[in-house]
Amino acid sequence: MYGSYWTAFVIQVWIGLLVLSAPYAQGNQQDDGPQTRPEEIPTALTDRPGNAERGRRIILDRERGDCVVCHALPQRANLSSNKQADVDRFALLPERRFHGTVGLPLDNIGKRYTAAELRLQLLDPKALNPHSIMPAYHTVAGLHSVLEAYRGKPILTAQEIEDVVAYLLTLRNEASQATKAGQTPSSSRHETSPYRVKGRRSGYTYLSEEHRQLQDDTFGNPGMLWVERGRALWDRTQGDNQQACASCHGDAATSMRGVRVRYPQFDPRTEKLINLEQRINRCRTEQLRAEAYPYESEALLALSAFVGSQSHGIPLSVDIEGPAAPFFEAGKAFFMRRRGQLDMACSHCHDEYAGQRLRGEVVSQGQTNGFPVYRLSWQTLGSTHRMFAWCNTAIRAQPLAYGANDYVNLELYMAWRGRGLPVETPGVRR
Ligand code: HEC
Ligand code: HEC
């Protein structure tokens, strides 16, 4: 029963394609050739953003997209529910060996293609390959001898194209893992996550749902332990002057709000950059008349986590102009410079291959808006400088001392690179 429907449909599709192919052949002869065609269609066809879940249905729907005829699709499409009806109707061809191989598998297509490229592939596959047998999904013009019921209608409406694009963009490594865990495709490019700003993606967006929840849960987030310790230190009387941070700064929720997003910044006194940890230590030595905390000590991490968390949700916005400019340039040069036995730059992993896997681990853009972060692999909180040293070591390069000028300069470049991303402190990472 199912088989005959399927066969009938396949025959219908292929008849359709034969019918469709004639006008294209003509069209191509009249054209100047593919080199004059645009490479992509950057503007969405509709005002309403594509909906990935609708797109998934369209793609699996025999009446509409039915991409499975030619392309293998990821086995486990994201189902919003486990309703058996959905499974029966949309999750056709449960076994991969029944998916078409005329086109390449569409696994991971969202990582390989942008929305603009996918639109072109769907609207005008022949712009890319004049001999393509893939249907143009939103074309009526130039078609010849179309079956009556379909005449004058494109295979997909403009909205359906956008939905399909939205769905295709979710077909990424992360998404297929997410699917297994029964999640929504939150790594889709259409996601409206605060941790994604103009192509800049926080490490949060690469996390599993489980780890995101860990970060978002104020009680579960292990970094909150340091925040609480920092709060206690803030109020504690200490040093020769017998004062507390609170003696001068009062309630951190107001006095420290928005402070983290401005650091590192130019310090006129030393005529170089100063970062948040160094700023805290300056108050300790000069105001409290107490000893500076060593870099990466529990106490300094606690205070920087506490002060940093007062800016939670506020976008990074460092000043790189004026006197900060040369330090910014130095930091940028550090980021781009190859180093170590493996001869790699930060930019190789975090700009060019972000989203790829290094062994088992997906490389993120290496953003710093979560710091200090609790890394599960470290089982503790760590500063940006500890992370820089870790990455340097990974490529067999000499790490610098925590607090080194070059790392503070790098920190400024990194903060600018992640400008607009909201502070997540304390972030949770793998
Ligand atoms: C009739 C077969 C056929 C159908 C149906 C079809 N495609 Fe294709 N598709 C191809 C072929 C063949 C290619 C290889 C490029 C070419 O020749 O145009 C391709 C290429 C692609 C590509 C680029 C893949 C890559 O790895 O470079 C995407 C994306 C794509 N198709 C998406 C879709 C989607 C989404 C649908 C359903 C809405 C669909 N295709 C339906 C045959 C098909
Ligand atoms: C060989 C690849 C590689 C190089 C080169 C590299 N890193 Fe990383 N980096 C990683 C991996 C893997 C992680 C952990 C997974 C992740 O968050 O990307 C990471 C994480 C980070 C993070 C934490 C991101 C977050 O969301 O918590 C920062 C910041 C970072 N790197 C900065 C740098 C800087 C600065 C350099 C150059 C000094 C650098 N990395 C060089 C692979 C690299």
Ligand code: HEC
């Ligand atoms: C005796 C008063 C005093 C004490 C005690 C004190 N500070 Fe300060 N703090 C200051 C002054 C003054 C400034 C400079 C204000 C400015 O930059 O306009 C400052 C600046 C700061 C800044 C930078 C604020 C910004 O807007 O850039 C931070 C962060 C900070 N203090 C943290 C601390 C911490 C943490 C403690 C406790 C360890 C502490 N301070 C204790 C007086 C104090």
